[in-house]
Amino acid sequence: MRTFIAVVIASLTALAALAIAQPTVPDVPFHDALRGTAPLDTEPKPPLMAPTENKDVIRGLNYAQQPPTIPHKIDNYQVDKNANRCLACHARSRVEESGAVPVAISHYMDRDGSVSGHLSPRRYFCTQCHVPQADTKLLIGNTFVAVEDIRQQPASKKQKR
Numbered sequence: 001m002r003t004f005i006a007v008v009i010a011s012l013t014a015l016a017a018l019a020i021a022q023p024t025v026p027d028v029p030f031h032d033a034l035r036g037t038a039p040l041d042t043e044p045k046p047p048l049m050a051p052t053e054n055k056d057v058i059r060g061l062n063y064a065q066q067p068p069t070i071p072h073k074i075d076n077y078q079v080d081k082n083a084n085r086c087l088a089c090h091a092r093s094r095v096e097e098s099g100a101v102p103v104a105i106s107h108y109m110d111r112d113g114s115v116s117g118h119l120s121p122r123r124y125f126c127t128q129c130h131v132p133q134a135d136t137k138l139l140i141g142n143t144f145v146a147v148e149d150i151r152q153q154p155a156s157k158k159q160k161r
C-alpha cells in the first residue's frame, strides 16, 4: 500500500512539473492589426478616428445579396423606437423628394415571404446590416472572392488570389 501511494504521488508530481513546463506564450513578437505591438496587459494609445467616407457615390457590391454600404455620413441620424431618420429619405413614399434609393422590396416582406404595406419590423434597425465606410487603409488584407467570380475565373487563376 505504501509503495502504491508513493508511486501515485511521484507520478502526480511528475505530471504537475510537466504542466508547469508547458510554454504558454508563443516565442514570436506580439503583433495585432488593431493593437500594434502593445502587449495585452497594457492600454495602447487609440488611433485617431478616421473620417467617414461621404462621397455620395454608390459603391459596388462584393457579392449578390450583400446589404449595400452607406455612401454618406449618418452622424446624428436618430434610429430608435420613436423615430427612424433613414426612412425620412429612403421610404418608398419619400424617394421622389429625397433622391435616395428606395429600400428594397425585401424590406417589406415578413419571414414567410408575404409582402405588406409597411416596413417589416426585422428591417427597422438599418445599421444592423448597412454601415458607412471609414476613409482609411485596411487593417488586414482580404482575399474574399464572391462565388460567382470564382466560377468565372479560368481554372489556372483560381489558386493565385
Ligand code: HEC
Pocket (backbone or CB within 6 Å): 055, 056, 057, 058, 059, 067, 068, 069, 070, 071, 072, 074, 077, 079, 085, 086, 087, 088, 089, 090, 098, 099, 100, 101, 126, 127, 130
Ligand atoms: C437626407 C436624406 C438621407 C438620409 C436621412 C439617409 N440617406 Fe441613405 N442615401 C441618401 C441618398 C440621396 C443616397 C444616394 C447616394 C448619395 O447621394 O449619397 C443614399 C444612399 C444610401 C445607400 C446606398 C444604396 C445602394 O443602393 O447602394 C444606403 C445603403 C443608405 N443610403 C442607407 C442609409 C441609412 C441606413 C440611413 C440612416 C442611418 C440613411 N441612408 C439615411 C439619402 C439619405
Ligand code: HEC
Pocket (backbone or CB within 6 Å): 065, 066, 067, 068, 084, 086, 087, 090, 101, 102, 103, 104, 105, 106, 107, 119, 122, 123, 124, 125, 126, 127, 128, 129, 130
Ligand atoms: C436584416 C438586414 C437589413 C436591414 C435591417 C436593412 N436592410 Fe436594407 N438591404 C439589405 C440587403 C441584404 C439588401 C440587398 C438585397 C436586397 O435587395 O434585399 C438591402 C438593400 C437596401 C437598399 C438598396 C435597394 C436597391 O434597390 O438597391 C437600400 C437603399 C436599403 N437596403 C436601405 C435600408 C434602410 C433605410 C433600412 C432601415 C429602415 C434597411 N435597409 C434595413 C439588408 C438589410
